[in-house]
Amino acid sequence: MKAATAHNEQPVAQHLNLLSCNILAGGSMARYRDYVTQSWKHVLPARSKRGNLDRFAGLLADFDVVGLQEADAGSLRSGFVNQTQYLAEAAHFPYWSHQPNRNVARFAASANGLLTRIAPDEVRDYPLPGRIPGRGALWARFGTDDAALVVVIAHLSLGPGARHRQFDFLAGLIGDQKNVVLMGDLNCPVHSRELTPLFDRTALAPPRQTAPATFPSWRPRRAIDHILTSSNIEIERLWTLPHPVSDHLPLAARIKLPNAR
16 A cells, blocks of 8 residues: 555545446457457557556546556566556556455466545455455445445456355445445446345445446446445446446446535
8 A cells, every 4th residue: 555554634525436447457459359369468568558558547537536457466467567556656646555366477467456545544455255266355444433435346256156255255344334335347237146145235235327338348238347335325427438448448436425524
């Protein structure tokens, strides 16, 4: 965590702009066959990745909290650049943290990332259950009392069985927290059966708005990236940002907290 260990003296505004994106380690896709023809970019560096990150950083000026998935933590494919730190510095975020989840022999190091303009009081990281390790949840708390806001960033598995166990874990992690946001690449629509324990056991509620499609980025058809909030946090707007970074579109939300802090 950069500059985020001190107690948070900064009040949290009543309105916050949030952004979540799976950034594919700075890669970009324009068609399905790119997964084959550009597969080398998953393990080797490419000059285009730095340009993609710079263009993505240019979108972040109006956002208060950003959650990243599949950010490289500093391996061969990123030119040994910690992409969370790079984006934080390029977009002038004073606080950042990352959670490396999967390291493949120094060729690739996937991570969840947090960029924030508000100093968090506490940041934790948790491995998610799964037959194949390498998924995680990054947990941050803003505030110290019952009005504290908890933000969880997660990247879930492709299989429904593994996702069911991971949502069950997240439900236990969130517990009875009153003000909570869960955002990330959840790899399933919001009405999927495996989300049931999350809505049954926590204050999180299904969104009132129809979730916009985020995947694939070149022809979005599936709403698998989400920003979910507890029922007392109003999502005033939910939208995607058109941008040729990754195979996912960035998902943005403007939220209203129940009490200004």
